Each structure stands twice: as structure tokens, then as C-alpha cells.
Amino acid sequence: MNTLFFILSKLVWGALNPGTWLVIGLALVILGLWRGWLRLARGAALVTLCFVVLVSVVPIGQILLRPLETRYPVGPDMPAPTGIIVLGGGEHIARSAFWKRPELNNAAERFTATMALARQYPDARVIFTGGSGALGDLGNTVSGATVARAFFAEQGLDPDRLTLEGASRNTAENATRSFDLIQPEPSQRWVLITSAFHMPRAMNSFTRAGWTGITPWPVDFRSAAIRFRLTWSFVEHLPVLNTALREYLGLLAYRVTGR
Structure with missing residues (x-):
């Protein structure tokens, strides 16, 4: 069931990715021109152009990410932790495998x-949890x-x-597999490190898996001061929008499936 969920989640995101919408729009324009369906071609061209202009001018991704990234405080005060848990996702597996060094x-x-934090708390354990979250990496020996x-x-x-x-291949498996591996005691204190936009889903998953005494430590913020100005930033804005939509879709999927 976990493997099926993993595969379906990748396929669904592939269909809902804004980049996919752009390709579909351009394909409809070409199809309409090729078959002489001018109304289809004009409609697809107009919608695609509006999408590109809107994403380029308005920082939609940052607006969507801000509520997620402000859910937990930055660098909160905390007692000395038993351990530091870091979720995978900051590593580039393909480049690391090719160059044979951590990238x-x-x-x-x-x-x-x-x-x-490991230097600040020299007695704390460090737990890394993460295999590969890419569908193409199934069976890959490098994780x-x-x-x-x-x-x-x-x-x-x-x-x-x-x-x-x-x-583990996703956040839910990060939580359950690390819990089974560590078998934490209720009296222990843990720090959870992941990207700020991802922290709400991570905290939900770790709580459901049985972890207690967790202090969220958000990092890797993707939003900044939001300014509305007439600049062209499609290449900059699109990846942030992708991140935001993927995270909200993940939150919805995890809530529906109890992860």
C-alpha cells in the first residue's frame, strides 16, 4: 500500500504540475493550428499567455508559502535535546552518485x-531519515x-x-521508519529539522507516528518580503509556485489518508 501511495502521488503531481499545464496549453495551440480549430488555438494561447504573465508578475508561490513558513517560530528556545532529526531532501542524489562526493x-x-545544532549540543544524537523521493530512483543503490x-x-x-x-521515500515513512529504528522514550526531547514550508506536514506525520517531545526547527525559507512590482520573473517565480502547490497537495493527501 505504501508503494502504491508513493507511485500515485508522483503521477498525480506530474499531472498537476504547473509546468505540465504550460506544455498542455502550448500543445493545444499547435493542435488547433494544425487541424484548423482556430477557436481552440486562440483560447489555449490566451489562457497560456495569461498564466505566464500572472506567474511572472505576481509572486503567487510566496503568497501561498507564507502561511506554512510562519506556522512555527524560527530558532525557538529549547532544553538540550536527546537528538536531532533531519529529514532528507537537502541532498542531490544523482550528482552525488556521479561525482562520488556529497552534493x-x-x-x-x-x-x-x-x-x-550538533556542535551546539555535543551530547545529542543525530538521526538522518531519507532514502529517495524520486520515482526514477526506485531500486537505486545510492540513497x-x-x-x-x-x-x-x-x-x-x-x-x-x-x-x-x-x-523511507516520503514524510510519512520518515516518521514511521525512524520511530521504529529509534524507539524514542516519552521523556526524551527531540529537534526536528526540515524546510519551513514542509514543517507542518512533517510535524503532523511525526505526531501520528508516535513521536513526542519534538521541537520544530524550520529552515530553508522560500518566501521573503512580498513586493508587487511590474517585473518579469517567470523563471524565478515558477519553481516557488511548484513548491507551494506540491506542499498543499501533500497536506491534503496526507489528511485524507491519515498520514
Whole structure:
């Protein structure tokens, strides 16, 4: 069932991705011109143009992400934790496998914040949880945990402090598999590190999995001061919109399926 959910989630997102909408719009324009269906071609061209202009001028993604990123405070006060849990997603598995060294992506703050807290709390364990969240990586021998092991070794983290969970493919599995691996006690305190926009879904999943005493530590913020000005920023705005829509879709899917 978990594998089916994983595959379906990737296929559904592929269909709802705004980039897919853009390709479909352009395909309808070409089809309409080719078959002489001018009304279809004009309609598809107008809708596609409006979509591009709207995304380019209005920071829709940032507007959608702001409520998620402000759900939990930045750098909250907390007692010394038992351990630091970092969710996978900050590693670039394909580049790491190719270059045979740890390569990070635009969520690298998950790793850097973990190391900062590990130095601040030298007695805390570090738990990395993440395999691969890409459909094309099914069966891949390199996982997020492989990259994490190399990264933390480079940073000088004592390997005895590090626990790796490398089989999970999504947030729900991060929570359940790490819980089964660690078997945390109710009296223990844990810090959970992930991207700020992703923290609400992560906290819900970890609570449902049985984790208690968790302090959320959001990093990797994608929104900033929202300014409405006539500038052309399609390439900058589209990835943020993708992130926002994917996260809201994930929240909805997890709520419906009890994850």
C-alpha cells in the first residue's frame, strides 16, 4: 500500500504540475493550428499567455508559502535535546552518485543547520531519515542516507553519534521508519529539522507516528518580503509556485489518508 501511495502521488503531481499545464496549453495551440480549430488555438494561447504573465508578475508561490513558513517560530528556545532529526531532501542524489562526493541542493540548510545544532549540543544524537523521493530512483543503490553519511563525515561529526535511516521515500515513512529504528522514550526531547514550508506536514506525520517531545526547527525559507512590482520573473517565480502547490497537495493527501 505504501508503494502504491508513493507511485500515485508522483503521477498525480506530474499531472498537476504547473509546468505540465504550460506544455498542455502550448500543445493545444499547435493542435488547433494544425487541424484548423482556430477557436481552440486562440483560447489555449490566451489562457497560456495569461498564466505566464500572472506567474511572472505576481509572486503567487510566496503568497501561498507564507502561511506554512510562519506556522512555527524560527530558532525557538529549547532544553538540550536527546537528538536531532533531519529529514532528507537537502541532498542531490544523482550528482552525488556521479561525482562520488556529497552534493547538496537548494534545501542544503537542512544539513548545515543540523551541523550547527550538533556542535551546539555535543551530547545529542543525530538521526538522518531519507532514502529517495524520486520515482526514477526506485531500486537505486545510492540513497539520501548514503549522501548524509559522507557529508557528516566531511564535517567531522563523530560517526558514533549518527544514526541513518535510508529506506523511507516520503514524510510519512520518515516518521514511521525512524520511530521504529529509534524507539524514542516519552521523556526524551527531540529537534526536528526540515524546510519551513514542509514543517507542518512533517510535524503532523511525526505526531501520528508516535513521536513526542519534538521541537520544530524550520529552515530553508522560500518566501521573503512580498513586493508587487511590474517585473518579469517567470523563471524565478515558477519553481516557488511548484513548491507551494506540491506542499498543499501533500497536506491534503496526507489528511485524507491519515498520514
